[in-house]
Amino acid sequence: MINSDHQKTEVESEPEQEEYVPIRKRLEEQYENENKMNEEDEEILLGPKATKTLLEQKIELMNQQPLVEQNQISKQEKLKLEEEELLQQLDPLKPLLAVSERSSGVIYKDPIKTGWEAPYRVQKMSQEESNELRKKLHIIVHGDDVCNPIKSFKLLRFPRSLVKGLVERGIRKPSPIQIQGFPLVLSGRDMIGIAFTGSGKTLVFILPIILFCIDEELKMPIGAGEGPIGLVVCPSRELAGQIYDEINFYSAQMHKHGGYPLLRTMLCIGGIDKREQLDGIKRGVHIIVATPGRLLDFLDRKKFDLELCRHLAFDEADRMIDTGFEEDVRSILDFFRHQRQTLLFSATMPKKILNFAMSALVKPVIVNVGRAGAANMDVIQEVEYVKQESKLIYLLECLQKTPPPVIVFCENRNDVDEINEYLLIKGVSSVGIHSGKNQKERNEAIRTFKDMKVDVLIATDIAGKGLDFRQVQHVINYDMPEDIESYVHRIGRTGRCGKTGIATTFINQNSSESILIDLKHLLMEAKQRIPPVLQSLSDPEDVVRDKNGELVECAFCSGLGHRITNCPKLEEMNYKKMQQSSIQGRSNEWL
Numbered sequence: 001m002i003n004s005d006h007q008k009t010e011v012e013s014e015p016e017q018e019e020y021v022p023i024r025k026r027l028e029e030q031y032e033n034e035n036k037m038n039e040e041d042e043e044i045l046l047g048p049k050a051t052k053t054l055l056e057q058k059i060e061l062m063n064q065q066p067l068v069e070q071n072q073i074s075k076q077e078k079l080k081l082e083e084e085e086l087l088q089q090l091d092p093l094k095p096l097l098a099v100s101e102r103s104s105g106v107i108y109k110d111p112i113k114t115g116w117e118a119p120y121r122v123q124k125m126s127q128e129e130s131n132e133l134r135k136k137l138h139i140i141v142h143g144d145d146v147c148n149p150i151k152s153f154k155l156l157r158f159p160r161s162l163v164k165g166l167v168e169r170g171i172r173k174p175s176p177i178q179i180q181g182f183p184l185v186l187s188g189r190d191m192i193g194i195a196f197t198g199s200g201k202t203l204v205f206i207l208p209i210i211l212f213c214i215d216e217e218l219k220m221p222i223g224a225g226e227g228p229i230g231l232v233v234c235p236s237r238e239l240a241g242q243i244y245d246e247i248n249f250y251s252a253q254m255h256k257h258g259g260y261p262l263l264r265t266m267l268c269i270g271g272i273d274k275r276e277q278l279d280g281i282k283r284g285v286h287i288i289v290a291t292p293g294r295l296l297d298f299l300d301r302k303k304f305d306l307e308l309c310r311h312l313a314f315d316e317a318d319r320m321i322d323t324g325f326e327e328d329v330r331s332i333l334d335f336f337r338h339q340r341q342t343l344l345f346s347a348t349m350p351k352k353i354l355n356f357a358m359s360a361l362v363k364p365v366i367v368n369v370g371r372a373g374a375a376n377m378d379v380i381q382e383v384e385y386v387k388q389e390s391k392l393i394y395l396l397e398c399l400q401k402t403p404p405p406v407i408v409f410c411e412n413r414n415d416v417d418e419i420n421e422y423l424l425i426k427g428v429s430s431v432g433i434h435s436g437k438n439q440k441e442r443n444e445a446i447r448t449f450k451d452m453k454v455d456v457l458i459a460t461d462i463a464g465k466g467l468d469f470r471q472v473q474h475v476i477n478y479d480m481p482e483d484i485e486s487y488v489h490r491i492g493r494t495g496r497c498g499k500t501g502i503a504t505t506f507i508n509q510n511s512s513e514s515i516l517i518d519l520k521h522l523l524m525e526a527k528q529r530i531p532p533v534l535q536s537l538s539d540p541e542d543v544v545r546d547k548n549g550e551l552v553e554c555a556f557c558s559g560l561g562h563r564i565t566n567c568p569k570l571e572e573m574n575y576k577k578m579q580q581s582s583i584q585g586r587s588n589e590w591l
């Protein structure tokens with residue numbers, strides 16, 4: 001978690017802790033309270049409420065069928081329905097609609113219009129041909145009127161100067177998420193893109209946004225104080241910096257090789273001088289890349305507005321709307337004055353977040369490449385039992401597995417500092433990054449590591465999501481993260497864009513059994529070797545399989561080894577939420 005360190009410090013410094021109330025009880029109470037307040041709102045938005053539970057409705061439905069057709073509700077089905085119900089109770093949140101949209105009663109039914117159209121050759125592809133191609137590439141789509149996938153940049157009508165830029169980056173043909181994602185985004189559709197780490201999701205939103213902005217600029221140049229047309233929001237400053245650099249790279253390529261206008265972009269994140277950022281706005285800006293805290297700060301203080309903004313992308317979207325931050329997202333949406341295109345991307349997307357996110361989209365298309373939350377198959381996953389006291393020594397040995405650069409992840413920042421000190425003493429060139437460091441130190445750490453001036457980066461989950469370090473062949477988890485999604489993101493820092501990588505994870509008696517069972521199933525799914533220590537763990541009784549015998553994932557964290565009723569992430573989040581209810585304001589991490 002990006003701000004887990006910060007949260008831990010706050011929690012530790014609390015003199016008196018509130019009494020711990022079991023999750024079910026708290027949820028029941030919370031649901032009752034929120035329900036009272038939101039009944040009217042919800043009825044307007046969602047229609048009249050059902051008076052019966054899903055289970056009762058199902059039984060009633062079955063009773064209406066002829067006796068012969070009646071099957072007993074299986075234990076599994078019953079569990080699934082109970083889970084659906086629990087999920088609904090967990091989600092007493094209003095749909096992700098901005099207050100302004102709700103108050104004006106405006107409901108958009110059609111996607112926004114763009115000037116892009118697929119070539120005739122693509123348009124006349126039959127449904128069977130499209131499905132065949134999707135099947136071959138493991139692309140699964142959900143949604144109405146999904147446009148055909150497109151296999152080449154040329155057919156996508158990308159300008160030559162842009163293709164030149166792609167080639168300079170070693171990119172010659174679109175990846176599966178891009179084959180389906182580009183035509184959808186270019187044609188104005190709202191989209192949720194879910195594909196494994198390192199599969200090229202970033203380009204799916206940045207390239208179309210660049211093209212839309214150039215188109216607008218050519219029609220009517222952006223004036224002083226105007227813009228942005230495109231807004232990208234992501235959960236960490238480092239990721240924002242990376243996306244910002246990518247946008248500038250492709251814009252510069254199009255300017256240099258094609259004479260297109262050079263786009264004005266702005267990085268809107270905490271930890272850097274506000275005045276510098278505001279200077280950018282004065283000249284007018286086409287694209288802003290932001291973290292939510294600083295963005296809301298500027299929007300609240302009317303430093304710029306979203307009057308012209310038509311394209312909004314959330315990267316690592318599930319993290320953005322994870323418990324506790326949906327209010328920030330709602331506030332951002334509230335600044336939009338006109339219809340927008342909304343795009344969400346991540347390698348993990350638990351069902352709870354997906355349901356919630358869908359309410360902000362218009363006629364959305366969900367594009368999946370593989371199971372949401374599955375590990376990248378190009379990463380060889382190794383799990384080793386290492387006693388707590390032997391970890392540092394073993395780490396040195398483990399670093400020899402591959403040539404540098406290597407990333408070492410750990411849960412808390414004290415460990416980052418301790419490991420960094422140890423490695424430096426042992427003569428290993430390393431650098432540490434965590435939320436306790438100032439932005440200058442954080443930027444410096446990422447830069448020196450990216451430029452391969454140091455061999456090892458030691459990081460908390462602050463560097464776990466979205467960051468693209470092309471050369472990294474080995475990721476070491478010094479400890480097992482608290483939830484399986486963070487594990488998937490962490491190991492995804494290697495094995496990117498088709499290259500193979502190794503991930504080594506240290507486990508011991510400190511790792512919770514629940515997360516180890518999730519890990520075991522994730523390894524099984526990715527056809528990896530299961531070490532004896534994990535083999536000996538048996539599944540809890542409530543684990544459910546679908547008709548094909550596949551495990552049904554937890555709807556809250558996508559873990560395969562437990563149900564939502566026993567979700568450790570949910571338990572942890574609710575505990576933290578309760579602990580922090582007295583702490584006012586947004587986390588520093590987001591500013």
Ligand SMILES: Nc1ncnc2c1ncn2[C@@H]1O[C@H](COP(=O)(O)OP(=O)(O)OP(=O)(O)O)[C@@H](O)[C@H]1O
Nearest residue numbers: 171173174175197198199200201202347466468497
């Ligand atoms: N079609 C492509 N062919 C080859 N390389 C590509 C292609 N598209 C993107 N890349 C490169 O692959 C790397 C990973 O891309 P990107 O960062 O977009 O992955 P991602 O899917 O967003 O991963 P994560 O989930 O970890 O954020 C980048 O270096 C990018 O330049």
